[in-house]
Amino acid sequence: MAKQSTSRLKLNAPLGRMPVLQFIPPAELTVDPSYQRSIDATDSQALIRSIAQHWNWDLCQPLVVSRRLTEEGERLFVIDGQHRLEASRLRGDIAQLPCVVVAYTSAADEAASFVHLNQRRRPLKALDLFKAALASEDTEALAIASALSDSGLSLAPHGNYASWAPGMVSNIGGIQSAWRKQGEAASRHAMRALSEAFEGQVLRYAGTIYPGIVAVCREEASDGKIEERRFERFVTMLALRSQDDWRSDVMLEQAQSSAGYAESAAAAIRGAWRRATSGNEQPASAGARAGTGAALPPFSGRQWCDQCDQQVQYGQACLCRDKHCTIRRAAA
Known part of the structure; x- marks a missing residue:
């Protein structure tokens, strides 16, 4: 030995x-x-x-x-x-x-x-402070943690995305800010949209994308609710592009406007959503980009795919790599 x-x-x-x-x-x-x-x-x-x-x-x-x-x-x-x-x-x-x-x-x-x-002396980060607030049973922290869990998201253990599991988020500072400014209803919709649009992915750029998502959800949920078909359409628009693509859009908007990243994210994703909902009502193809026109899905929610052996969303179907995926063929 x-x-x-x-x-x-x-x-x-x-x-x-x-x-x-x-x-x-x-x-x-x-x-x-x-x-x-x-x-x-x-x-x-x-x-x-x-x-x-x-x-x-x-x-x-x-x-x-x-x-x-x-x-x-x-x-x-x-x-x-x-x-x-x-x-x-x-x-x-x-x-x-x-x-x-x-x-x-x-x-x-x-x-x-x-x-x-x-x-x-190392200053405490927002993630550390939020975990401490959870441990002290702070009312707001508990409500946010519950909303994350309900949306299929979880709190990342640290800021190193390389070892995160899919669905983990560390942008708790931005999430808390949106919870206070945009409201609980819009925040819950935004968490669900983030979770469903990038399901199964490590959410490396959630901190950059989330402010834009919650801004759209705030506008759509004027009475606290979003019509399910429009919500599915919004999730599809997000899912048809990668996190890196959305991040590039936000960075470009920030460079052009010199605004903060939260304002730039809101402008970039809100603009894409307005372009997506102002076109015709034909379903978008798998290669469509968010700002080129309509993205109205042929179905809302999830449908069962025998080939994938799971419930599949329209946005997931468009990106599915299995050419035999029954839902993908229906989406195309």
Whole structure:
């Protein structure tokens, strides 16, 4: 038997001095403006007010503080936690703050520590925040997760599409935004359209395409519902082209209009849908492009194909590679 190779992690000697945990009154803490970021900006002030208004000890992590000897004597400088410090001062009822106090030899060492702390801090992505909201049983997150499941979609475990299963989505930020702005009904229709149009595919470009799909669904579902035949026609229009084709259309629209990607996706797919519904009422062939005319399917919903041995949609039938597919022959 071949000997298994093992690798051991080479450990460097620990640096610095072990910190001390102390509870310190806010009045005794200060910041060094030579390396600290300014908190005068609007976004910083908004964050400070929000922390102060919704102060939660469960969320108050210890501040990182340096004990430095100055000409005025020993002083305590906050390296990490400036917004929490200012929020506590704004409230006026926070008697002390938990602090990890470290003894640095100079202000330069403090600044270097400040840089390291901020470089190593990885901001949470929308997908991470949504999973946390689910775990905390947030009402909106639970409703969105339920709608995804009802549509045959699921939440991707991470942002690397190369290892996703078909039907997984990670564009949860865009989905949440549409849920709030376009409404639950339009969002549910859009999720179903995305799922059915690209069924069996890894949804690599869902984040780019989805805003356009939900924009059309919002217009079509004025009373919360979309007529099934028109919905099937819309799904067919989407299915007759690849995700990459739709992404190219969105990118082209964005380059021409200089609008945001959500607005560009809405303009691109809405324009294709209007062209598809303004032509004649003849069924589209398998090679038809979305913007060249009508795409009215000869049937709505799903029909059973004995050759494929499954329920098949019209859009799937047009793209089926089995030349003996009975539904494909009917669609042609």
